[in-house]
Amino acid sequence: MAFLSYLANGISLGSVYAIIALGYTMVYGIAKMLNFAHGDVIMVGAYIAFCATSYLGLPSIVAILLAMAVCTILGITIEGLAYKPLRAAPSLAVLITAIGVSYFLQNAALLIWGSAPKSFPSLVGIPPLKLFEGKLIITGEAIVTVIACIVIMIGLTLFTGKTRMGKAMRAVSEDKGAAQLMGINVNHTISVTFAIGSALAAIAGVLLCSAYPVLLPTTGSMPGIKAFTAAVFGGIGSIPGAMVGGILLGIIEIFGKAYISTQLADAIVFSVLIIVLLVKPTGLLGKAINEKV
Amino acid sequence: MSKMVPLPTNSIIPERDLDKIPVLETRHLGIDFGGLTAVDEFNLTIGRTEIAGLIGPNGAGKTTVFNLLTKVYQPTRGTILLDGKETSGMSTVQVNQAGIARTFQNIRLFSSLTVEENVKIGLHNQVKYRTVNGLLRLPSYWKQEKIAHERALELLSIFNMEDLAEHRAGSLPYGAQRRLEIVRALATNPSLLLLDEPAAGMNPSETAELMENITKIRDTFQIAIMLIEHDMNLVMGICEGICVLNYGRIIAKGTADEIKRNPVVIEAYLGKKKEG
Numbered sequence: 001m002a003f004l005s006y007l008a009n010g011i012s013l014g015s016v017y018a019i020i021a022l023g024y025t026m027v028y029g030i031a032k033m034l035n036f037a038h039g040d041v042i043m044v045g046a047y048i049a050f051c052a053t054s055y056l057g058l059p060s061i062v063a064i065l066l067a068m069a070v071c072t073i074l075g076i077t078i079e080g081l082a083y084k085p086l087r088a089a090p091s092l093a094v095l096i097t098a099i100g101v102s103y104f105l106q107n108a109a110l111l112i113w114g115s116a117p118k119s120f121p122s123l124v125g126i127p128p129l130k131l132f133e134g135k136l137i138i139t140g141e142a143i144v145t146v147i148a149c150i151v152i153m154i155g156l157t158l159f160t161g162k163t164r165m166g167k168a169m170r171a172v173s174e175d176k177g178a179a180q181l182m183g184i185n186v187n188h189t190i191s192v193t194f195a196i197g198s199a200l201a202a203i204a205g206v207l208l209c210s211a212y213p214v215l216l217p218t219t220g221s222m223p224g225i226k227a228f229t230a231a232v233f234g235g236i237g238s239i240p241g242a243m244v245g246g247i248l249l250g251i252i253e254i255f256g257k258a259y260i261s262t263q264l265a266d267a268i269v270f271s272v273l274i275i276v277l278l279v280k281p282t283g284l285l286g287k288a289i290n291e292k293v
Numbered sequence: 294m295s296k297m298v299p300l301p302t303n304s305i306i307p308e309r310d311l312d313k314i315p316v317l318e319t320r321h322l323g324i325d326f327g328g329l330t331a332v333d334e335f336n337l338t339i340g341r342t343e344i345a346g347l348i349g350p351n352g353a354g355k356t357t358v359f360n361l362l363t364k365v366y367q368p369t370r371g372t373i374l375l376d377g378k379e380t381s382g383m384s385t386v387q388v389n390q391a392g393i394a395r396t397f398q399n400i401r402l403f404s405s406l407t408v409e410e411n412v413k414i415g416l417h418n419q420v421k422y423r424t425v426n427g428l429l430r431l432p433s434y435w436k437q438e439k440i441a442h443e444r445a446l447e448l449l450s451i452f453n454m455e456d457l458a459e460h461r462a463g464s465l466p467y468g469a470q471r472r473l474e475i476v477r478a479l480a481t482n483p484s485l486l487l488l489d490e491p492a493a494g495m496n497p498s499e500t501a502e503l504m505e506n507i508t509k510i511r512d513t514f515q516i517a518i519m520l521i522e523h524d525m526n527l528v529m530g531i532c533e534g535i536c537v538l539n540y541g542r543i544i545a546k547g548t549a550d551e552i553k554r555n556p557v558v559i560e561a562y563l564g565k566k567k568e569g
Contacts, residue, residue, distance in 0.1 A: 162438075164417060171403045171414045178401040181363055183389035183418045183481050 001135045006258045007251065012142035012211065014250020015149035019204040020227030021234070021242035022156065023197030029173045029237040030193045033091065036098040037078060038201060039224015040105035045071045045202030046209040046219060047109060050118055060123040067202040075198025076191050084187065102221070109217035117216050120209035141211045148203060153243050156196075160239065165192060173237070226253075226266075229273045235286025244284060297533055297548050302338055304546060305534050310340030314377040316392075316485045316517040317362070322371035323541075324361055331357045332541040335371070339485065339534070344511055345519040346532030348552075350561060354541040355521045356398055359487050363395055364388045376484060390418055394483035396474040398490050398521075404463025408454065408473055411462050412445040415480025419444070448476050451513070452506060468499050472506075479510065486510070488520040492527050500524060504531050529553065537561065 020042060027035045045067040052063035082101050086094050126140030160166035171179040172189045180186055208223055209215050226249060234245025249269060256268035276284065297305040306315060315338045322335040332354045339345045347355050360366045362373060364385045373380045375391050383391065394415075403411050419441075449455050452472040457465065462473060471491060478486055491507070492500045504527055511518055522528050528535060529549040537545040537552060539561040545552060552558055 164413075164441075167406070167410055167413055168417055170406055170410075174403045174405060175401050177365070178397070178403070179414070180385040181365070181389060181395055182415050182477065183386055184414065185386050 001132065002258075004136050005138075006254050008136075008138045008142055010251030010254035011247055012139075012145045012250070013254060014230075014247035015145045016204050016208045016211070016223065016246075017227045017230045017250050018149050018243045018246025019152055019200050019207070020223060021231040021246045022152065022239060023200050023204075024228050024231040025234075025236055025239060025242040026156075026169075026193050027197050028231070029239075030169055031079075031083070031190050033083065033094045034098060034228070035083075035194075035197070036095070036224070036228075037101035037105055038197065039220040039222075039227070040102050040109075041071050041074060041078075041198050041201040041220070042205040042208065042224060043109060043215075043217060043220030044074060044105060045205035046120065046215055047113055047118075048202070049123060049206045050120055050209070050215055053121055053123065054118075060125065063123060064203065064206050067206060068199045071198040071202035071205075072195045075194040075201070079191055079194040084190075102224075106217045106221070113217065115217070117214045120213040120215045122210040122213065123206055124210050139211070141207070145207045145211065148207060149243075149247075152200060152203070153239075156239055159196075165189070169193060226269065229270065232283055233273055233276055235283030238283070238285045241283055241285035248284075295533075300338055302336060304336070304338035305548070306338055306340035307343050307533050310342055313341040315339060315374075316341050316343075316376060317519070318374040318377075319362075320372045320374070322358075322361060322368055322373060324357065324366055324369045330541055332361065332538075333370075334542060335361075335538075336543070337536055337546075339517050339519060341484075341517055342511060342515055343517050343533050344507065344531050345517065346528040346535040347519060347521045347538060348523075348525075348528055348535060349538035349544075353538040355538055356489060357541070358538070359395060359489055359521065362388075362485075362487065363393055389481055389483075392482075392484035393487065394478035394481045394485075395487035396471070396478050396489055396491060398493070400467075400470050400474060402462040402470055402473060402477070404461070406462055407458065408449065408460050408462050408465065409442070409445050409458040411473060411477050412448055412480050413441050415477040416441050416444060417481075419480065419482055445480070448480055451479075451510065452476060468495055471495070472503075475506075475510070479514070484516050486516055486518045488518060488522075490521055490523065492522055492524045500527055503527070507531055 020038065023038050024035065027033065048067040048070045049063045052058045052066050053060065078101055082097050083094060086097060122141060124141045124144045126144060128140055129138040129143060160170060168184045168189050171184060172186050176186050205220065209219070227246065230245035230249040231242045233249060234241030234243065252272055253265050253269050256265040260268060295307040295309040298308050298311060299305050317339040319335050319337050323333040324331050335358060347358060349355055357366065361368050364383055375393065380388055380391065403414060446455050446458060449458060454469065454472060454476065457469065462470065465473060475488065475491065492503055495503060507518060508531055532549065535547060535549060535552045536543055537558050544561055545555045545558050547555065
């Protein structure tokens with residue numbers, strides 16, 4: 001029974017990673033950049049939701065929507081101010097800028113909300129599910145997280161597969177130049193990608209802090225890095241890959257904590273990444289990229 | 294073919310297009326890369342329904358001209374008039390919306406998308422619906438999606454490619470990929486279609502079919518087509534006005550017969566005849 005309980009926790013944590021990883025992977029797929037500030041957008045989303053409920057007394061759903069709106073604007077602003085001017089710059093310059101944005105967001109949060117941890121109230125009003133006569137308890141947070149993850153996955157698959165904007169995104173991710181010559185506004189497409197990724201980050205922030213209720217300005221960085229790992233693990237640029245990578249990573253982390261060592265759990269997670277990349281450098285579901293020379 | 298008549302600007306256009314604004318007019322167009330002048334003094338007028346050819350030895354600057362017209366490169370000098378309107382300051386996307394579409398020398402399809410999706414990318418600015426409607430599957434989404442689907446199949450039918458609609462573009466044979474590039478470009482509803490070596494890698498029977506199809510496209514859509522091509526049978530067979538480029542400059546303009554007999558052109562292609 002303990003096994004099932006760990007598995008449920010693993011899938012729930014993995015779903016949060018998956019939602020964050022989707023943001024990384026979409027931005028990478030379309031703008032070909034690693035947005036290392038993505039994890040900190042999660043933290044901002046969580047703080048916004050915290051303020052909306054604790055200070056303003058808004059209902060949970062309004063708080064989540066507000067966090068999504070703020071993060072969407074934040075994402076578009078970061079992209080427009082920090083990354084857009086570097087569109088033609090070498091990828092190392094963009095990467096360093098992204099790390100700079102990450103520090104900026106953390107320190108801005110430190111300035112606004114202080115260094116004292118905030119106790120995040122759970123925004124999920126669902127009672128835990130008791131199975132097997134109460135031997136297996138699955139928290140309401142875990143249920144909502146997994147459902148949210150599935151809904152987001154289906155939504156994104158429909159969006160990229162069926163809508164006009166989604167098709168434009170896939171075209172841009174394959175060949176920016178050709179897409180432009182077909183009349184597709186690449187800058188607009190990249191902005192939309194950042195908007196979607198950041199809105200998802202807000203959801204991930206709320207879900208993460210509902211399950212692990214300590215909110216700090218650095219709250220986003222570790223899950224951010226792990227979600228990045230998940231995206232690479234699953235195959236960066238691939239939406240199903242981010243999903244599979246995220247959930248597997250969550251399960252490995254929880255099992256590692258439960259059966260091997262709490263201290264070594266993170267080391268195990270990253271070791272798995274190294275092993276996967278050694279065996280399959282493109283990640284689990286990644287496509288081989290033929291670089292043009 | 295209609296008679297070609299000279300213009301005061303030292304270009305020739307088909308007689309039938311005389312009373313219409315030329316689809317394209319370039320004046321003193323040029324671009325430098327660092328100290329190197331890649332294209333200079335490129336003056337050309339293309340009639341509204343003309344099939345024009347751009348030929349020249351390798352490295353003459355032909356694809357550079359296409360890149361200037363589509364604003365992949367911003368010109369260093371000169372002006373481009375599209376339908377009589379200047380395109381300076383326009384981006385690649387805006388030039389496409391204003392009516393120039395192109396294909397590529399080395400095929401650049403969206404190879405992981407299906408054939409139909411590739412065409413729909415071309416239709417991106419032609420068939421519009423709000424993304425929200427797409428996600429929520431509102432009736433207007435279905436209506437627009439149906440229009441896009443029908444339009445895509447209609448365009449694919451030019452090359453009898455409707456049956457391939459569901460295939461991945463990257464899995465098509467080479468010749469079909471070239472044809473799909475033309476269809477995708479046509480989907481953006483151009484008034485000038487630029488074809489960069491459309492017959493490259495095709496066998497003679499495929500080339501003959503392509504020639505028929507290029508003429509058919511011009512007749513059906515009443516647009517101008519400008520093509521870069523090394524296959525002289527194709528160029529001499531369907532191009533009305535031909536422009537010869539060498540070292541970034543125009544060395545001759547004229548009809549197929551004039552170009553074939555032009556000593557400067559022969560020299561550029563075959564080298565100078567030895568005296569004696």
